Amino acid sequence: MAIATATLRELYEQMLLIRAFETEAERQYKAAHIGGYCHLSSGQEAATVGATHALDAGDLLVTGYRCHGFALARGVPAEAVMAELFGRVDGCAHGRGGSMHLLDVARGYYGGWGIVAGQLPIATGLALGLVRQGRPQAVLCELGDGAINMGAWHESLNLAAVWRLPVVFLVMNNEYGMGTSVERASAVTDLYRRAAAYDLPAERVDGDDLLAVAQAAATMLSGAREDRRAAVLELVTYRYRGHSVADAGLAYRTRGEIDEHIQRDPIFRVHSLLAQEGLPDSELDGLLAIAEESVHDAVEAALASPPPEISTLANGMYSPGSAAQFARMLLGAPFGERELVFAGGLGE
Amino acid sequence: MSTTETPPRVERPGAGSEGFATMTYREALRLAMREEMLRDERVFVMGEEVGVFDGAYKVTAGLLGEFGAERVRDTPISEEGFVGAGVGAAMLGERPIVEIMTINFLLVAMDQVINHAAKIGAMFGGEARCPLVIRTPNGAGNQLTAQHSQSFEGWFASTPGLKVLAPASPADAKGLLKAAIRDDDPVLVVENLAIYKERGEVPLDPDFVTPIGLANVARVGTDITLVAHSYATVRALHVAERLQRDHGISAEVVDLRSLRPLDVETVAASVAKTSRAVCVEEGWPTYGVSAELAARIQYACFDDLDAPVERVGMAEVPMPYAKELENAALPNEQRIEAAVLATLGRSA
Numbered sequence: 001m002a003i004a005t006a007t008l009r010e011l012y013e014q015m016l017l018i019r020a021f022e023t024e025a026e027r028q029y030k031a032a033h034i035g036g037y038c039h040l041s042s043g044q045e046a047a048t049v050g051a052t053h054a055l056d057a058g059d060l061l062v063t064g065y066r067c068h069g070f071a072l073a074r075g076v077p078a079e080a081v082m083a084e085l086f087g088r089v090d091g092c093a094h095g096r097g098g099s100m101h102l103l104d105v106a107r108g109y110y111g112g113w114g115i116v117a118g119q120l121p122i123a124t125g126l127a128l129g130l131v132r133q134g135r136p137q138a139v140l141c142e143l144g145d146g147a148i149n150m151g152a153w154h155e156s157l158n159l160a161a162v163w164r165l166p167v168v169f170l171v172m173n174n175e176y177g178m179g180t181s182v183e184r185a186s187a188v189t190d191l192y193r194r195a196a197a198y199d200l201p202a203e204r205v206d207g208d209d210l211l212a213v214a215q216a217a218a219t220m221l222s223g224a225r226e227d228r229r230a231a232v233l234e235l236v237t238y239r240y241r242g243h244s245v246a247d248a249g250l251a252y253r254t255r256g257e258i259d260e261h262i263q264r265d266p267i268f269r270v271h272s273l274l275a276q277e278g279l280p281d282s283e284l285d286g287l288l289a290i291a292e293e294s295v296h297d298a299v300e301a302a303l304a305s306p307p308p309e310i311s312t313l314a315n316g317m318y319s320p321g322s323a324a325q326f327a328r329m330l331l332g333a334p335f336g337e338r339e340l341v342f343a344g345g346l347g348e
Numbered sequence: 349m350s351t352t353e354t355p356p357r358v359e360r361p362g363a364g365s366e367g368f369a370t371m372t373y374r375e376a377l378r379l380a381m382r383e384e385m386l387r388d389e390r391v392f393v394m395g396e397e398v399g400v401f402d403g404a405y406k407v408t409a410g411l412l413g414e415f416g417a418e419r420v421r422d423t424p425i426s427e428e429g430f431v432g433a434g435v436g437a438a439m440l441g442e443r444p445i446v447e448i449m450t451i452n453f454l455l456v457a458m459d460q461v462i463n464h465a466a467k468i469g470a471m472f473g474g475e476a477r478c479p480l481v482i483r484t485p486n487g488a489g490n491q492l493t494a495q496h497s498q499s500f501e502g503w504f505a506s507t508p509g510l511k512v513l514a515p516a517s518p519a520d521a522k523g524l525l526k527a528a529i530r531d532d533d534p535v536l537v538v539e540n541l542a543i544y545k546e547r548g549e550v551p552l553d554p555d556f557v558t559p560i561g562l563a564n565v566a567r568v569g570t571d572i573t574l575v576a577h578s579y580a581t582v583r584a585l586h587v588a589e590r591l592q593r594d595h596g597i598s599a600e601v602v603d604l605r606s607l608r609p610l611d612v613e614t615v616a617a618s619v620a621k622t623s624r625a626v627c628v629e630e631g632w633p634t635y636g637v638s639a640e641l642a643a644r645i646q647y648a649c650f651d652d653l654d655a656p657v658e659r660v661g662m663a664e665v666p667m668p669y670a671k672e673l674e675n676a677a678l679p680n681e682q683r684i685e686a687a688v689l690a691t692l693g694r695s696a
Contacts, residue, residue: 060440094473103472110439111472115463121432122464128433129440132392132418152459155429162424316474317509319532325511325561325606328613332644 015045016291043240046266050213063142065100067112078298088305117150127165138224146177160230179252195232207235208266366552376518380525394421395447431457438480448484466509494666499631505607516581518548523558563611569600577604616648633661
């Protein structure tokens with residue numbers, strides 16, 4: 001894919017930012033600043049950045065729960081992502097969603113979703129919404145290799161095909177659904193071939209090759225935008241860390257296997273490309289320091305952001321005006337409900 | 349107990365200049381959808397057999413001809429897929445009305461309803477909304493047997509983030525469905541197979557809506573309160589007439605209309621007056637709507653009660669096929685009447 005050096009450099013910077021962010025997130029998790037589940041994507045940067053780069057400004061993005069990288073690649077400020085992981089009011093979901101439920105509607109990012117494959121029907125619905133609104137745009141729906149064994153995969157691909165919806169399903173095949181390898185989970189291990197059941201175009205690409213990913217995603221997204229043709233793009237990649245921070249990632253794979261992948265690191269591959277383009281090592285090394293500085297600033301911003309007020313416990317749950325509908329439900333409500341849930345005014 | 353305002357009495361909704369027409373519950377639902385589709389381009393209907401087939405229960409009859417296949421959209425048998433598509437379209441600002449043929453089939457889409465639609469407002473910190481309507485009938489009584497004779501509305505009503513409405517009359521079918529379509533949150537409208545054919549006066553004013561969260565005193569009485577929703581309200585009203593005629597008992601009937609929010613104030617005001625309550629529902633009472641009502645009533649009316657709160661619901665068995673067994677399992681009028689007489693300490 002023809003890609004300007006300046007653009008390639010920007011994508012490289014995004015990849016560095018994601019790697020630095022994930023590395024720091026793990027550190028902050030272990031320092032107990034981040035709780036819950038925390039799924040890191042180190043090793044998947046080329047797939048994440050290449051696919052997201054293929055989106056137009058008006059396109060929509062939906063992901064599963066391994067979503068820090070996608071949020072950053074889509075332009076969500078690192079401060080807003082880190083603050084969300086910290087459960088602070090300045091997080092992109094104001095401390096209500098955490099690591100798995102990042103979003104930024106203004107940037108067309110309709111969520112990190114936490115139930116495997118649950119985001120697929122929603123992505124088809126967003127695509128239906130685009131069609132109904134006459135918008136010539138497309139939805140990119142990220143999922144993991146584990147999601148394609150869910151019924152929602154079948155139902156969503158079928159609906160997208162029958163209704164000709166502009167949605168590209170991006171299968172991040174990192175070889176393991178949690179600790180279960182693709183070979184042990186899927187009757188067909190060339191996952192993209194499962195799209196044939198719905199007569200959808202599909203392709204498997206080296207997900208650690210940034211330019212190949214960007215090219216394939218751009219082609220499929222164009223088809224979705226211009227011909228309302230849904231498609232499946234399988235990106236073969238690898239996650240260096242465990243399923244989540246709580247998983248050492250060694251019960252189902254060997255240290256040697258991980259190291260083998262690290263030898264072919266996608267970030268280093270782009271580094272080589274840029275060096276070939278004539279960017280000096282000193283400049284490239286400086287970019288890593290800048291990324292680390294950005295992440296450091298994000299941590300500072302997250303620490304400075306306050307936790308949500310208890311009085312806002314129910315905020316957002318219902319739309320504005322709903323408190324009046326619920327006013328007559330206060331009588332006999334469970335102990336503390338009036339103070340905890342209703343005092344803050346529900347959606348007000 | 350305390351109330352914030354005078355509870356509503358038997359009401360005849362505002363007619364406007366258009367007046368009233370007598371129509372069935374099914375026709376009232378259709379009129380609501382038609383009016384809202386004319387009023388708002390964003391409103392569209394999808395579900396199994398809603399278009400070419402005219403609706404499995406003919407609720408959407410004629411809408412395809414008037415509005416076309418883009419707005420009256422037949423789906424494959426794929427509830428998780430198209431309920432999720434409704435969620436996604438709603439997130440993009442559309443106003444989908446998703447018809448589920450019967451509430452029994454909503455179970456295969458439970459993940460989209462409970463774990464997706466209901467979570468959006470709160471989990472994303474109010475940054476995204478889901479103005480989705482799901483319409484579906486509950487009920488039993490036509491020998492449809494165990495898998496097709498259920499009333500699960502209590503399950504949904506126990507979920508924060510959802511609103512659950514259950515009209516019992518044609519006027520409320522129109523008014524509540526319109527309120528649901530105009531609401532900015534996910535709303536489940538529970539219809540009922542047996543009431544589809546019931547006739548009643550319906551306001552023709554296109555601006556008439558029934559407020560969400562307001563119960564209706566469907567019959568004024570002094571001796572005992574029957575609390576019900578959906579078809580149980582129809583049964584309760586029949587029983588109340590018979591109690592008056594055969595026993596000189598004056599029963600008040602409170603039709604909940606809305607389960608979440610629940611108008612406890614109207615219920616409590618009635619029970620404070622009559623000192624006795626029988627809660628009736630089509631579903632299983634254990635952990636059910638009537639269980640919630642009993643908890644609320646004992647709290648709100650502790651000093652007013654002259655008898656324990658009684659409950660009548662479906663017998664706690666999977667519905668059998670044989671007509672005699674099915675009749676026995678339903679919360680039929682004989683069982684309701686017997687419960688009222690027992691609560692009043694009277695013999696049949």
